[in-house]
Amino acid sequence: MQRVAIIGAGTMGRTHCNAYLNIPDAQIVAVCDLDRSKAEGLAVRHGAAVFTSYEEMMSAAEFDILDICLPTYLHCKYALDAMEHGLHVFCEKPIALTEEDALKMIEKAEECNVRFTVGHVLRFFPSYSNAAELCREGRVGVPRLIRTTRNQAFPGWSWQNWYADYEKSGGPFVDLVIHDIDWIIHNFGEVERVYASSFNGKAERQEHGIAILRLKNGTICHVEGSWAYPKGSVFRMTYEIAGTDGDIEYDSVKDAPVWIQSSEDGQYRSDFLNPMSGPVEPYMLELKSFINAVEEGREPLISGQEALSALRVSLAALESSRTGCAVTV
Ligand SMILES: NC(=O)c1ccc[n+]([C@@H]2O[C@H](COP(=O)([O-])OP(=O)(O)OC[C@H]3O[C@@H](n4cnc5c(N)ncnc54)[C@H](O)[C@@H]3O)[C@@H](O)[C@H]2O)c1
Incomplete structure (x- = not known):
């Protein structure tokens, strides 16, 4: 069972939360959003803890995967930090806004030996x-x-x-x-x-x-x-x-x-x-595919390099x- 934390409880955070309800191998244990009511709205269906700050969530909650549903310009910052904490990262598309940031994310995942994928859901x-x-x-x-x-x-x-x-x-x-x-x-x-x-x-x-x-x-x-x-x-x-x-x-x-x-x-x-x-x-299929890759210790279907190519x-x-x-x- 993979424990998942979602950061960003907007449109995609909601879509992912709904999708996880149909993934038996994953459990959402924490939801973080600057807006407490949005985080609560999603967390309640999963019995997950609610946070309004990433740092607070990192110190108080234990989980294996950070699912990043933040606005695109914030992807890199939170992905790098999560990887440094040994977490696997699912990041919504696009990977980042610049090649430099995308490369940093790819290299950090390799350096920290964590799984990393990007939500190219098509x-x-x-x-x-x-x-x-x-x-x-x-x-x-x-x-x-x-x-x-x-x-x-x-x-x-x-x-x-x-x-x-x-x-x-x-x-x-x-x-x-x-x-x-x-x-x-x-x-x-x-x-x-x-x-x-x-x-x-x-x-x-x-x-x-x-x-x-x-x-x-x-x-x-x-x-x-x-x-x-x-x-x-x-x-x-x-x-x-x-x-x-x-x-x-x-x-x-x-x-x-x-x-x-x-x-x-x-x-x-x-x-x-x-x-x-x-x-x-x-969306359920893409998240399930990543959960399976983490469970089986293999590369995810969509690599960071492919997300960078796009x-x-x-x-x-x-x-x-x-x-x-x-x-x-
Ligand atoms: N795969 C798809 O089909 C698809 C569709 C739409 C959007 N997206 C991508 O998903 C990502 C999110 O888009 P969205 O439409 O859900 O955005 P959104 O604006 O609806 O939601 C973003 C949420 O992040 C929260 N937030 C902002 N800064 C935060 C912080 N520092 N800590 C915690 N919470 C914070 C906001 O309060 C908001 O609730 C984007 O990268 C977007 O490109 C993907």
Whole structure:
């Protein structure tokens, strides 16, 4: 049984806490958030201790794994400290905001001989992993063109609106599009060159970005992500893999046949649900996979190096969108 402490009881802290309820080999023993009521809200279902300071939690609670669900700019600081205390670390994506910080985290995990992984959860979505598997089996021939989209309204829920500060979140290329970048690198090959464009909207620096990635094997990827959709609009992700012998297409909205439309405080809302897809919960699968790696004393499925590779490409897209020039990775 692995004892887990969660730091950051916001959106992802809540998602992880729900997921752990279905992982018998893990027990949440502590939840830490600057806001006591948020930590309490999550801890109560697990009978976990509540803390409002990391330092307090470290001195008072005993656990094996720190699960970091903090804003991205805080990942590195807490991961390094936890590793120095001999703790295994699950860190939400993106690994960090700079290559330097990501490298520090990777090296510290090695030095302290602890397990470390990053939440590139798309690997655990059957709609994405099954398509990659079909490609590996050669069902569409050689993949030549990949198109992905990941579009949503600006993530306005965050603590102190930290997503709006791109020095803290990295903006959509680093925070959002990195999901697809990791999936592409892992399944279709390393990225050689990136050319990207983006625009800034007026409110809260809403942004829409498109990057063209050329892989070393010649495959071209058109990767698009947006925080520029209207408030209340549905989150939507799609992909198309065009191969020499066939094509695979996916659209999360078309995959969800139940469309609920509602209005709250004058705000239109639509939700797409897929009650027919069964009980697969990707966040539970990714956390379970890490717990198993820790229990079995083996490397996690997603390494820090892979998370760094995805970050490098996201940062290259950011640079290209700023300079207007292609960037070699
Ligand atoms: N894998 C995914 O699908 C996915 C989705 C959304 C966000 N994320 C990532 O998860 C991370 C968290 O994002 P979020 O949307 O949950 O943010 P959030 O703003 O909803 O939650 C962050 C929480 O951290 C707390 N906090 C801040 N500083 C703290 C400190 N020093 N000690 C303790 N608590 C502190 C805040 O009070 C807040 O409750 C980010 O890195 C984000 O990129 C991943």
